[in-house]
Amino acid sequence: MRHRQNINNIYALLGLAVLLLVASFYLLGMLPLIKHLERTHDERVDFQLSESSALIRTILDDQRNIALQVASRSAIRNRQVAYLRGEIDRQTLAEFSRPKLADAITAHEGLISVVRYAPDGSRLYSAGRQIPSAYDRLCTTYPVESIRLVMIEPDARRVYYCSPLHDRGGRHIGFDLLVMFDHPLHEAVERQSRAGLELALVLDDEGLDGYWPNRPIDSHMHKALTQYLQTSVMPSGFSIAQRRLEDEPRWQLFLIVDDAEHARPLERQTLPLLFAVLASTAAIYLLTVITLRPIIAALLEQKALLARSRCDGLTGAHNHAYMQELLDAELARTTRYGRPLSLILLDIDHFKQVNDRHGHQAGDQVLRILTQRCRETIRQTDQLARYGGEEFLIILPETGRTQAMTLAERLRRHIARSTFPIPGDSLHITISLGVISTEGQTDAFDKYDLIEAVDRALYHSKREGRDRVSYGAITPAAPPASGRKSAAASRGEEGK
Numbered sequence: 001m002r003h004r005q006n007i008n009n010i011y012a013l014l015g016l017a018v019l020l021l022v023a024s025f026y027l028l029g030m031l032p033l034i035k036h037l038e039r040t041h042d043e044r045v046d047f048q049l050s051e052s053s054a055l056i057r058t059i060l061d062d063q064r065n066i067a068l069q070v071a072s073r074s075a076i077r078n079r080q081v082a083y084l085r086g087e088i089d090r091q092t093l094a095e096f097s098r099p100k101l102a103d104a105i106t107a108h109e110g111l112i113s114v115v116r117y118a119p120d121g122s123r124l125y126s127a128g129r130q131i132p133s134a135y136d137r138l139c140t141t142y143p144v145e146s147i148r149l150v151m152i153e154p155d156a157r158r159v160y161y162c163s164p165l166h167d168r169g170g171r172h173i174g175f176d177l178l179v180m181f182d183h184p185l186h187e188a189v190e191r192q193s194r195a196g197l198e199l200a201l202v203l204d205d206e207g208l209d210g211y212w213p214n215r216p217i218d219s220h221m222h223k224a225l226t227q228y229l230q231t232s233v234m235p236s237g238f239s240i241a242q243r244r245l246e247d248e249p250r251w252q253l254f255l256i257v258d259d260a261e262h263a264r265p266l267e268r269q270t271l272p273l274l275f276a277v278l279a280s281t282a283a284i285y286l287l288t289v290i291t292l293r294p295i296i297a298a299l300l301e302q303k304a305l306l307a308r309s310r311c312d313g314l315t316g317a318h319n320h321a322y323m324q325e326l327l328d329a330e331l332a333r334t335t336r337y338g339r340p341l342s343l344i345l346l347d348i349d350h351f352k353q354v355n356d357r358h359g360h361q362a363g364d365q366v367l368r369i370l371t372q373r374c375r376e377t378i379r380q381t382d383q384l385a386r387y388g389g390e391e392f393l394i395i396l397p398e399t400g401r402t403q404a405m406t407l408a409e410r411l412r413r414h415i416a417r418s419t420f421p422i423p424g425d426s427l428h429i430t431i432s433l434g435v436i437s438t439e440g441q442t443d444a445f446d447k448y449d450l451i452e453a454v455d456r457a458l459y460h461s462k463r464e465g466r467d468r469v470s471y472g473a474i475t476p477a478a479p480p481a482s483g484r485k486s487a488a489a490s491r492g493e494e495g496k
């Protein structure tokens with residue numbers, strides 16, 4: 001039973017070691033890896049935003065070039081100057097310029113319409129598809145110093161540019177509103193967006209009114225973008241990276257990242273690793289347990305045998321042989337460090353009568369209970385040994401005479417007041433005790449001197465009427481001969 005518990009403790013310790021292994025793997029291996037993957041992801045998002053921004057910029061440049069080419073036609077620009085000077089009327093201007101603009105529309109694939117305005121924003125004429133007059137305000141709402149993208153109509157798949165016109169001297173002579181297809185832009189953004197990553201182009205002041213792309217964006221991402229534009233707070237579960245478009249400062253490019261999608265590749269890379277480590281540590285644990293099982297069992301068996309060899313079978317106190325070992329060790333310590341050592345030898349009074357009246361079994365029971373009572377009274381560092389028969393020796397390390405006497409007296413009273421239940425009866429017994437201490441001892445002494453002294457003290461108590469404590473002086477026998485054994489010691493070592 002005790003073995004089982006010890007083995008379980010060892011397995012629990014092994015389990016703890018495995019847990020520590022897994023925890024340190026997680027802290028030292030997995031966490032840095034996850035951080036690295038996250039950083040890589042952030043870098044990828046940043047790179048993607050830069051790439052998309054560069055791509056869109058190229059497309060816008062292409063479209064602005066078309067606008068520039070339309071505006072740079074000198075013949076129609078000269079007519080515009082003439083009109084503004086009042087040299088020709090609007091009708092003449094329109095009749096001359098409209099076909100040239102129509103040529104330009106035909107020449108530039110992707111160009112749908114051009115509307116020309118006077119510097120005050122009034123419409124002069126247009127070419128290509130009809131543009132509602134409501135759109136005329138596009139070129140005058142914001143100051144337009146150079147060609148600017150002013151509107152995107154995702155549903156109509158059109159983009160609108162405003163291009164300011166100047167004469168040779170650089171004077172402002174009006175605007176062109178150019179309407180173009182959004183195909184190139186659409187294709188570019190389409191290419192850049194994928195599951196969990198959506199690109200959106202948003203016009204500063206108009207929020208989602210000036211929002212693009214022209215395909216249905218994931219509704220969660222759309223909601224996330226809306227919330228972000230309204231509150232500037234990133235909704236949970238999404239990250240948003242943004243960048244202002246170069247040369248088009250009013251347009252911002254957003255990259256909306258669905259964190260759940262983003263985490264997926266992370267999980268794909270780290271989870272199998274974690275599972276592999278868990279599985280291998282579990283395997284190591286099992287293999288270790290299987291391998292160690294017989295070794296641990298043998299060691300524990302050995303330990304138990306050793307404990308049994310030191311133990312008195314009847315009472316569980318240390319046996320006489322082990323007591324001798326303990327006494328040797330304590331005496332060596334006392335001699336070396338000059339620390340006090342005391343001994344108590346106790347003997348049950350008239351124990352023979354217990355045996356005679358109540359039987360040997362009852363006597364054994366009394367010895368067991370007495371051991372228990374002694375244990376209740378002494379300290380954990382004190383050692384209780386069955387010296388022999390109904391005699392017990394208590395070794396008290398680091399204990400002086402007064403303390404030893406106090407303890408002996410307390411023990412005597414405790415036993416005298418205790419009851420000793422035996423089958424069918426309850427006994428009261430008394431004990432006699434002898435006490436000695438090395439405290440203040442100046443003459444050299446050995447183990448046999450101690451045993452003899454404590455034995456004498458005990459028999460002094462017996463002679464004086466029992467149920468009492470006597471202190472005995474250590475009187476070393478001179479000269480100490482090797483192998484010398486007193487009568488008491490010999491009796492003790494042989495057992496009673």
Ligand SMILES: Nc1nc2c(ncn2[C@@H]2O[C@H](COP(=O)(O)OP(=O)(O)OP(=O)(O)O)[C@@H](O)[C@H]2O)c(=O)[nH]1
Binds near residue numbers: 347352363364462496
């Ligand atoms: N039940 C039991 N009795 C034991 C054991 N060992 C010794 N005894 C008995 O203890 C008794 C000791 O008797 P005595 O030495 O005459 O001493 P006493 O009767 O205790 O008298 P005093 O010591 O003079 O007070 C003997 O009857 C032994 O048989 C044991 O292990 N179990």
